[in-house]
Amino acid sequence: MTERLYYQDCYLRSFAASVVEVGEDGVVAYLDRTAFYPSSGGQPFDVGSLGGAAVIDVVDEEDRVAHRLDRPLMPGLVEARIDWGRRFDHMQQHTGQHLLSAVFEELFGIKTLSFHMGSEVSTIELGAPALDAAQIEAAEMRANELIAENREVHITFEESAAVEGLRKASERSGTLRIVSIDGLDRSACGGTHVRRTGEIGAALIRKSDKVRGNIRIEFVCGLRAIAAARSDFDALTAVARAYSCALDEAPRAAAVNAERVRDLEKAHRKMTGELAAFEGQALYASTAADADGLRRAVRRGAIGEDTRAFANAFTAGGKALLLCVCDDPPSFLLAASKDSGINAGAIVKEVAVEVGGRGGGSPASAQGSAPSREALAQVETRILSKWLS
Numbered sequence: 398m399t400e401r402l403y404y405q406d407c408y409l410r411s412f413a414a415s416v417v418e419v420g421e422d423g424v425v426a427y428l429d430r431t432a433f434y435p436s437s438g439g440q441p442f443d444v445g446s447l448g449g450a451a452v453i454d455v456v457d458e459e460d461r462v463a464h465r466l467d468r469p470l471m472p473g474l475v476e477a478r479i480d481w482g483r484r485f486d487h488m489q490q491h492t493g494q495h496l497l498s499a500v501f502e503e504l505f506g507i508k509t510l511s512f513h514m515g516s517e518v519s520t521i522e523l524g525a526p527a528l529d530a531a532q533i534e535a536a537e538m539r540a541n542e543l544i545a546e547n548r549e550v551h552i553t554f555e556e557s558a559a560v561e562g563l564r565k566a567s568e569r570s571g572t573l574r575i576v577s578i579d580g581l582d583r584s585a586c587g588g589t590h591v592r593r594t595g596e597i598g599a600a601l602i603r604k605s606d607k608v609r610g611n612i613r614i615e616f617v618c619g620l621r622a623i624a625a626a627r628s629d630f631d632a633l634t635a636v637a638r639a640y641s642c643a644l645d646e647a648p649r650a651a652a653v654n655a656e657r658v659r660d661l662e663k664a665h666r667k668m669t670g671e672l673a674a675f676e677g678q679a680l681y682a683s684t685a686a687d688a689d690g691l692r693r694a695v696r697r698g699a700i701g702e703d704t705r706a707f708a709n710a711f712t713a714g715g716k717a718l719l720l721c722v723c724d725d726p727p728s729f730l731l732a733a734s735k736d737s738g739i740n741a742g743a744i745v746k747e748v749a750v751e752v753g754g755r756g757g758g759s760p761a762s763a764q765g766s767a768p769s770r771e772a773l774a775q776v777e778t779r780i781l782s783k784w785l786s
Contacts, residue, residue, distance in 0.1 A: 398460045398461060399427065399428060399429070399430065399431055399460070399461040399462040400429065400430035400431070401430075401431065401462070401587075402430055402431060402432040403431075403432050403433075403434050403589055404552075404574055404587070405552070406432075407484075407488060407589040407590055407591075408592075409432045409479070410432075410478065410479050410481050410484075411476065411477060411478045411479065412430070412431075412432050412476075412477050413474060413475070413476055413477070414428040414429055414430050414431060414474075414475060414477055415428065415429045415472075415473065415474050415475070416428060416447075416448070416470060416471070416472045416473055416474075416475055417429050417472065418472065419469070419470060419471070419472060420463075422469055423466075423468075423469025423470055423471065424465060424466045424467070424468065424469055424470075425463050425464065425465055425466070426447060426450075426463075426464045426466060426470050427461055427462070427463060427464070428447075428462070428464065428475075428477075431455075431462050431464070431477070432477065432479055433445065433447075433452060433455045433462065433464060433477070433479065434455065434484070434487070434588070434589055435455040435456050435457035435462050435463075436454075436455065436456065436457065437457050437587060437588070438512070438586065438587060438588055439494075439511065439512040439513045439514055440487055440490075440491050440514050440588045440589070441487065441514055441516075442454060442455035442456075443455055443479055443480065443483065443484055443487075444480045444483060445477065445478050445479040445480045446477065446478045447464055447466060447470065447475055447477045448470050448475030448476065448477070449468075450466040450467055450468045450469075450470050451466065451467040451468075452464050452465070452466060452477075453465050453466065453467050484589065485591075485619075486619065486620065486621065487514065487588075487589060488589045488590055488591045488596075489591060489596065489597050489598060489618045489619030489620070489621070490514050490519045490617075490618050490619070490621070491514065491586075491588045491589060491590055492550060492578075492590040492591045492594070492596075492597050492618075493519075493540075493597045493600050493616065493618030493619070494509075494512050494514075494519060494521060494616075495576060495578060495582055495584055495586070495590070496540050496543060496544070496578060496581075496582070496594060496597065496600065497521060497536065497540050497600060497602075497614075497616060498512075498521060498564065498582075498584075499564060499578065499581050499582035500536050500539045500540045500543070501521075501523055501536050502564060503539070503581070504532075504535060504536055504539060505525070505532060505536075507523050507524060507525045507528075508523070508524045508565070509521050509522070509523060509524070509564075509565070510522045510523065510524050510611060517617075517621070518603060518615050518616065518617055518621075519615070519616055519617065519618075520613050520614065520615050520616070521613070521614050521616065522608060522609075522611050522612070522613045523611060523612045523613070523614065524611055525611065525612050526607075526610060526611070526612070527607075527612065528605055528612045528614075533602055533605060533614070536602070537600060537601070537602045540600040541599060541600055543578075543581065543594055544594045544595060544597050544598070544599065544600060545595070546594065546595075547593050547594055547595035548578055548579040548580065548581065548593065548594045549578075549579040549592070549593055550576065550577070550578050550579070550590050550591055550592055550593055550594060551576075551577055551579070551592075552574060552575070552576055552577075552590070553574075553575045553577065554572050554573070554574055554575070555572070555573055555575055556571070556572060556573070557569060557570050557571060557572070557573050558570075560573055560575065560585075562583045563575070563583050563584060563585060564582055564583060564584050565584065565585075567585035569585065573585045574586065574587055576588070576590050578594060596619075597618050597619055598618060598619035598620065598622065598623070599618065599619065599622040599623070600616060600617075600618050600622065601616060601617050601618070601622040601625055601626065602614055602615070602616045603615040603616060603617060603625065633647055636650075636651060637650075640654065666702065669702075669703045669706075670702065670703060670706040671706075672703070673703035673704070673706040673707040673710070674706045674707065674709070674710040675710070676707055676710075677706070677707040677708065677709070677710030677711040677713075677719075678710045678711070678713075678714070680694055680696075680707075680711055681694075681710070681711045681713075681714040681717060682714075684717075686716065690716050691716050691717065691718055691737060692714070692716060692717045692718070693717075693718045693719075694711065694717075694718075694719050694720075695719075695720045695721075695722065695777075695781075696719065696720070696721045696722070697721075697722050697723070697724075698721075698723065699723055700721055700723045700728055700729075700730050700764070704721050704730060705730070705762065707719075707721075708721060708730060708732035708762060709732070709762070711732065712732045712733060712734040712737075712761070713734070714734070715734050715735075715736050716734060716736055716737060717732075717733070717734045717737060718731075718732070718733050718734075718737055718739055719731070719732045719733075720777065720780055720781070722773065722776075722777055724770055724773065726766065727754075727766060727767040727768070727769060727770050727772065727773040728764065728765065728766045728767065728773075729745070729756075729764070729765055729766075729767070729773065729776055729777070729780075730762070730763070730764045730765075731744060731745050731758075731762070731763050731764075731765075731780060732761065732762045733760065733761060733762075734761075735760075735761065739760075739783075740760045741758060741759065741760055741761060741762055741763040742757055742758040742759050742760055742762075742763040743760070744763070744780060744783055745757060745758060745763035745764065745765045745780075746763070746765070748765070748776050748779045748780055748783075749765035749766070749767070749776070751775075751779065752767050752768070752772040752773075752775050752776055752779075753767075753768045753772060754766045754767040754768055754772060754776070
């Protein structure tokens with residue numbers, strides 16, 4: 398059984414221990430006692446060093462803790478050191494989660510269903526179908542007021558049969574490790590936490606999403622919150638600089654510009670369509686009819702909305718067939734006037750299947766794809782032979 402030193406002292410940065418067993422050629426070590434936290438309860442594992450070897454993973458195996466190393470280690474007495482920057486960051490995030498969960502329950506009666514701590518952001522899933530912006534802002538403000546009050550966070554060990562006042566009932570029996578925020582929260586938890594709420598530094602809710610009928614909020618605490626705020630400020634400064642406006646005017650400037658871009662894109666699409674239609678009419682006028690009275694043409698290039706406008710204009714003149722071919726991706730479009738005697742949809746579907754592609758459409762216009770350029774060449778040959786037969 399491994400004695401878990403972090404249960405009593407989350408601030409322990411180094412310790413001595415005995416390697417009592419090794420496995421997997423010495424790269425997995427079991428100690429008589431450890432301050433390394435294993436992945437558990439939504440909190441990631443600690444890293445650091447163990448007798449000169451780097452600890453790259455820590456796994457909870459119920460009665461003992463496995464330390465995965467980057468090199469083999471022999472049994473015996475070793476000195477261990479925790480990566481304090483990572484540990485303290487996890488302490489800030491985890492205590493911040495307790496604080497936010499307690500605040501959402503205090504203000505709105507909303508319970509926390511799950512918690513996950515990531516390398517950049519952490520998330521809490523809340524048992525509520527919706528949260529509005531005002532509720533999120535109120536919870537964030539209340540959490541930061543409690544951080545500023547610097548309330549004590551303390552750890553006790555209590556028997557499950559007698560424990561009272563937990564935010565969430567524990568299913569464990571025997572002795573429970575209780576993490577309490579003075580006057581606010583009591584939770585059964587095995588994670589690492591700061592001693593006072595002031596050490597959380599700050600709590601910043603980044604966004605919220607709907608998940609499985611609940612709300613998942615994304616948040617950062619402490620130094621992560623400072624880094625996120627700095628990143629947001631730098632991004633907003635760059636936007637303001639691009640629009641030559643003050644920071645507080647940047648959102649409105651961006652919205653006005655976005656509307657202008659949408660209008661320009663709409664106008665561009667309209668003009669592109671009109672130009673394509675004009676070019677289709679011009680091609681029709683310059684294409685001589687064959688002996689059967691049909692005007693046939695092949696166009697090569699990308700197939701998009703303008704292609705359809707081009708094809709419609711070409712076939713609008715009557716007695717016309719147009720094949721558009723695109724090499725990348727291998728695709729094609731066939732357009733036929735009503736008086737051509739050709740069913741574009743039927744031909745495209747038939748030919749596409751023959752070469753292993755897909756396609757279909759209406760008698761007047763149909764589009765298909767081919768698995769390769771070689772197959773596309775076969776498509777072109779077969780369609781040309783069909784409209785000449």
